[in-house]
Amino acid sequence: MNDSQADEVMYRPPFEAGSFLLEVTKGCSHNRCSFCTMYRNVPFRVLRDEVIIRQLEEVKPYASRIRRVFLENGDPFALSADRLLHIAEMIHCRLPAVETIAMYASVGNIRGKMDAELTALRKAGFNELNIGVESGLDLALIAMNKGYTAAQAGDALLRLKRAGIEWGANVIFGGAGAGNSRENAEATAALLNKTRPYLIFTGTIHADAGCPLYEEMKQGRFLEPTIGEYLDEEEQFLSWLDLDECFYFGLHPSNIVPMQGCLRRDREKLIQEIRSSRQLYQDRLDERPFRGEEGTIV
Ligand code: SF4
Structure with missing residues (x-):
């Protein structure tokens, strides 16, 4: 396969829309989360220097305007520290205005690095x-096949924080399944209160054909929460969160209530939005969501 070929979709968080996307890997080194279809058929690969340099050379005429780079694809932080430092050198010598190099990363990627790295x-x-x-609940982490425990996540994220690296948390409501919403909300809020992300990006559990969770759901082995339980989970999560200066981004299409705001300033407003949505969904609170593309609530 040709490294320079755009042979798969490149995903990025919505808030990285203004970043220069630099492809340094293909696929995801874990590629086993039960709900994920993003890289199912894309083996993890490391791109060669020449492929990276070619992308950087293409944007060199705009170098003065590029302050932020987002490395692609699924978890480039899986690369060794030496490889990442070499990539940083390639970036900084061609794009000297770059201040931040961000990317998707996993708890496992952090655990593979020393504090000094x-x-x-x-x-x-x-x-x-x-x-x-x-x-932050082991039951949910096992169901989602994340490959780490909540305690391991806590240790890794605190080490990241101590190194001065800020991070944003993706949270999936309903990952613990029906009947466990309160426990999941409480454990996840506790993990984030301890590790203090600068941003929280929320979604709800959903599965497209082609991932293990899709089969689990189809065969009734994993039961997702009802709309009412999802609303309870998010309200409880927000109530237990004890964070300042953290952006709460709840606009993923799979969310029951699309909303965003700054914690702690907007916390009560966000909770109020959930309470108002109970009125909107009053006839469907005991139903499980009916979903469209990307888990959109229909
Ligand atoms: S770590 Fe991310 S990209 Fe990789 S399988 Fe899990 S959800 Fe998908």
């Missing part, structure tokens, strides 16, 4: 990593 990466500009933490 994390510190060196921060010095080289790596910051504001987007991490699919998903939950």
Whole structure:
């Protein structure tokens, strides 16, 4: 396969719309989360220097305007610290205005690095990593096949924080299944209160054909929460969150209530939005969501 070929979709968080997307890997090194179809048929690969340099050379005429780079694809933080530092060098010498190098990363990626390596990466500009933490409850982490426990996630995220690297948490409501919403909300809020992300990106559990969770749901082995339970889970999660200066981004199409705001300032307003939505969904609170593309609530 040709490294320079755009042979798969490149995903990025919505808030990275203004970043220069630099492809340094293909696929995801874990590629086993039960709900994920993003890279199912894309083996994880490391792109060669020449492929990276070619992309950087193409945008060199706009170098003075590029302050932020988002590395692609699924978890480039899986690369060794030495490889990432080399990528940073290639970026900084061609795009000297770059201040931040962000990317998707996993708890497992952090666990594979020493504290001194994390510190060196921060010095080289790596910051504001987007991490699919998903939950602070082991039951949910097992159901989603994340490959780590909540305790391991807590340790890794605190090490990242100590190295000065800020990070945003992706959270998936309903990952613990029906009947466990309160426990999931409480454990996830506790994990984030301890580890203090600068951003929280929320969604609800859903599965497209082609991933293990789709089969689990079809065969009734995994039962997602009802609309009422989802609303309770998010309200409880927000009530337990004890964070300042954290952006709450709840605009993923799979969310029951689309909303966003700054914690702690807007917390009561966000909770109020959930309460108002109970009125809107009053006839469907005991139903499970009917979903369209990307988990959109129909
Ligand atoms: S770590 Fe992210 S990209 Fe990889 S399988 Fe899990 S959800 Fe998908």
